[in-house]
Amino acid sequence: MEIKPWKLNKAARCAHCKDATIHSIIIDRYKMKIKCRDCGFTRFYNFHVVNIPKRR
Numbered sequence: 001m002e003i004k005p006w007k008l009n010k011a012a013r014c015a016h017c018k019d020a021t022i023h024s025i026i027i028d029r030y031k032m033k034i035k036c037r038d039c040g041f042t043r044f045y046n047f048h049v050v051n052i053p054k055r056r
Ligand SMILES: [Zn+2]
Pocket: 014, 015, 016, 017, 018, 019, 021, 036, 037, 038, 039, 040, 041
């Protein structure tokens, strides 16, 4: 089964060009990519997938 990544847009202050720009946010099952639309500066985040124990 194919799981499509989520694609979001958010206005935020870019850490690179220091402008308030639109950032593309792509969220996959294991990673997240945030890219500034203005300068192309991109950040990656990885998720650690863990099993959450059930409450007793
Ligand atoms: Zn930027």
